[in-house]
Amino acid sequence: MTAAANDGAALDLAPYQDTATILGILRSARTVAIVGLSSNPLRASHFVGFYLQRHGYKIIPVNPRETEVLGERSYPSLLDVPEPIDIVDVFRTPDAVPGIAREAVQIGAKALWLQYNIISPEGIAIAKQGGMKVIVDRCMKVEHARHLGRMHWLGFNTGIVTAKRAGR
Numbered sequence: 551m552t553a554a555a556n557d558g559a560a561l562d563l564a565p566y567q568d569t570a571t572i573l574g575i576l577r578s579a580r581t582v583a584i585v586g587l588s589s590n591p592l593r594a595s596h597f598v599g600f601y602l603q604r605h606g607y608k609i610i611p612v613n614p615r616e617t618e619v620l621g622e623r624s625y626p627s628l629l630d631v632p633e634p635i636d637i638v639d640v641f642r643t644p645d646a647v648p649g650i651a652r653e654a655v656q657i658g659a660k661a662l663w664l665q666y667n668i669i670s671p672e673g674i675a676i677a678k679q680g681g682m683k684v685i686v687d688r689c690m691k692v693e694h695a696r697h698l699g700r701m702h703w704l705g706f707n708t709g710i711v712t713a714k715r716a717g718r
Contacts, residue, residue: 561671566664566686572693575661575683579636580608582690583628583659585650586641587611589619594665595641596620598691605694610635628653639663639690647673655680663690 582602587595587609599620603609610631611624618624625631628638628650638654640647640663647670654662654677662677663685664670677684685693 561669561674563669563687566674566684567688569697571683572685572688573697575637575663575685576690576694576697579661580606581610581633581635582607582637582639583610583612583631583635584639584641585612585628587613587616587619587624588641589616593641594689598639598641598665598689601691602694605698628657628659631657635659637661637663637690639665640668641665642668644668644670644673648676651676651680651682654682661685663688665689 584595584599584602587599590596591600596619599609599611603620609620609622610633611619611622612626612628612631613619613624614626616624628635635654635657636659638650638659638661640650642650647664647668651662651670651673659682661683662673664673664687666687666689669687674684674686
């Protein structure tokens with residue numbers, strides 16, 4: 551799969567959507583800093599954070615506009631987080647990614663995860679040069695559910711395949 555980068559050039563996303571890499575990250579990680587995590591339950595970042603928290607990950611909100619999200623203290627930047635971070639999950643615009651990637655490298659995070667439509671060739675390059683694994687244009691919640699058998703949560707993949715309506 552390719553996507554247009556900010557400058558219009560095509561970027562091959564396949565290396566950043568590798569199933570084995572995704573599985574390795576999901577299985578080894580315990581702590582996820584979600585940059586842009588919102589306290590608004592209608593926002594995608596909140597739903598993803600809630601899901602990941604319910605599935606055993608420690609969530610660290612990173613949002614200067616929040617003080618607490620999902621019962622966890624929110625930090626203004628990755629540099630302010632006082633504990634090690636495995637994954638930096640980004641819910642910000644592509645132009646914010648290079649700065650986030652620099653901070654992620656600086657704190658020694660293991661992976662940079664860019665959610666759907668957050669594509670930043672510069673941010674990807676910074677993270678890769680810093681030794682991080684990088685996932686691009688994928689949702690961490692969806693990938694966790696898909697690969698670790700939890701698509702049934704909230705109504706996905708109930709295990710029932712039928713055209714018959716309930717009660718008939």
